[in-house]
Every structure is written in structure tokens, then in C-alpha cells.
Amino acid sequence: AQRVTQPEKLLSVFKGAPVELKCNYSYSGSPELFWYVQYSRQRLQLLLRHISRESIKGFTADLNKGETSFHLKKPFAQEEDSAMYYCALSGLTQGGSEKLVFGKGTKLTVNP
Amino acid sequence: DSGVTQTPKHLITATGQRVTLRCSPRSGDLSVYWYQQSLDQGLQFLIQYYNGEERAKGNILERFSAQQFPDLHSELNLSSLELGDSALYFCASSPGMGLVNDEQFFGPGTRLTVL
Numbered sequence: 001a002q003r004v005t006q007p008e009k010l011l012s013v014f015k016g017a018p019v020e021l022k023c024n025y026s027y028s029g030s031p032e033l034f035w036y037v038q039y040s041r042q043r044l045q046l047l048l049r050h051i052s053r054e055s056i057k058g059f060t061a062d063l064n065k066g067e068t069s070f071h072l073k074k075p076f077a078q079e080e081d082s083a084m085y086y087c088a089l090s091g092l093t094q095g096g097s098e099k100l101v102f103g104k105g106t107k108l109t110v111n112p
Numbered sequence: 113d114s115g116v117t118q119t120p121k122h123l124i125t126a127t128g129q130r131v132t133l134r135c136s137p138r139s140g141d142l143s144v145y146w147y148q149q150s151l152d153q154g155l156q157f158l159i160q161y162y163n164g165e166e167r168a169k170g171n172i173l174e175r176f177s178a179q180q181f182p183d184l185h186s187e188l189n190l191s192s193l194e195l196g197d198s199a200l201y202f203c204a205s206s207p208g209m210g211l212v213n214d215e216q217f218f219g220p221g222t223r224l225t226v227l
Contacts, residue, residue, distance in 0.1 A: 032211065043115070044202065044218040051213075086155065090211045097160070097168030098211045100145075104154040 001026050002091035004103035012109045013077050021072040021106050023061075023087030032090035033063055033070040034100070039083045047072075047085070057081070077110045084108075116205050116219035124225045130191040133222045137184055137205030143167070144186040145206070145216060146178055150199040161186055162209040190224070198226045 003026040146158040157170035161180035204216040
């Protein structure tokens with residue numbers, strides 16, 4: 001089964017506090033994992049992908065194959081981080097082609 | 113706007129009807145992807161076209177069909193509409209055909225309401 005689970009629909013933190021958005025996945029092969037973000041009134045956009053191992057806007061995500069997790073972290077949240085965050089993995093269609101499988105998203109609110 | 117464009121923004125129709133959603137990819141992008149976002153199912157991949165050819169098929173119903181034209185714009189046709197088809201339909205485009213090294217750029221979406 002190919003599944004991405006984001007257990008928190010809503011997450012609220014204060015500015016300056018650490019934030020962690022949880023993502024767990026189910027996939028039989030070696031997945032490629034992504035985080036997408038949608039800011040208010042903006043389009044869905046790629047935030048980071050695990051293969052790049054980069055930090056974007058202060059966010060990092062580590063793939064933990066043992067725990068099948070790809071949690072998104074930021075040490076000090078900013079108000080502009082408030083957005084909807086989606087975790088996704090590169091899965092396969094029935095025909096064997098690649099497709100993105102998305103979690104249902106977590107709405108992060110950073111309070112002043 | 114040089115990004116992905118989708119028309120119309122909103123569409124309200126009745127059950128049993130047929131609608132066409134249109135997507136224009138970013139300049140130079142050869143792949144177009146269609147997604148359906150509903151409250152209960154989340155964001156689900158429907159279908160991908162690459163340079164005019166169907167490349168990958170996801171959870172697309174038989175009542176739905178898509179095509180990509182020579183100018184690379186794409187249309188998603190939804191027929192015999194049901195209440196459950198009400199959703200936000202996103203189009204995305206990318207330069208190549210893969211996922212890992214190829215970023216998808218999303219359009220603003222078309223909100224379909226079936227009454």
C-alpha cells in the first residue's frame with residue numbers, strides 16, 4: 001500500500017517556538033519524499049524534497065526509514081510560516097508509472 | 113502570468129451534466145498533471161500527459177477523460193457528473209516526465225460544484 005499520513009489536521013504554535021509537522025508513510029520500496037506548502041491565496045508549491053537534503057526557509061526534514069517518517073521541522077517558527085503543509089511520496093500507479101501520493105495536510109498557524 | 117493557468121476558476125453545474133476544465137502549462141513544460149482535491153479524499157492524482165501522450169494514470173474515473181493538445185494545453189472532461197464530483201481540480205506542469213528530479217508547478221485550481 002502507498003499511503004501518507006499526517007496525523008495532525010491543525011497545529012498551532014507561538015512565534016519563536018519550535019515546530020514539527022509529522023508525516024508517516026507506507027511504501028514497499030524506497031520512497032522519495034516531499035513537502036509541499038500552500039500559503040493563503042497562493043498556489044501549492046514544493047517546499048523541499050528529501051533527495052536534495054537542503055534547508056528551505058529554515059525548514060528541514062529527515063527521512064527515517066526505520067520509523068517510516070519524514071517529519072518537517074523548524075527551530076523557530078515565524079508568522080509567515082502559517083500555511084497548509086502537505087507531505088507527499090513518489091509512488092507508482094497500477095501501470096508502474098510514477099505519481100505523487102499526498103497526505104491530507106496539516107494547517108499550521110503561528111501566533112504572534 | 114507565466115505560470116500554470118486554469119480556466120474557469122469556478123464552475124457550478126447540475127448532476128448528469130458534462131464540463132471541460134482547461135489548463136495551460138508553464139512555457140516550456142511538457143508534462144501536465146491533473147489532481148482532484150476533495151474534503152474526504154484529499155489531493156488525489158488523476159492523470160499525467162507528457163508531450164501529448166498519456167504517461168501515467170491514477171484514480172481517474174471512467175466518466176472522466178483528458179487530453180493534451182499539440183500546443184501542450186490540456187483539458188479534463190468530466191461527464192455524467194455526480195454530487196461527489198464536487199471538488200477542487202488542480203493542474204500542474206513540469207519540464208520533464210519524472211518526479212524525483214522534476215518539480216511540479218501547480219495552477220490555482222478550478223472549483224467545481226455539482227448541484
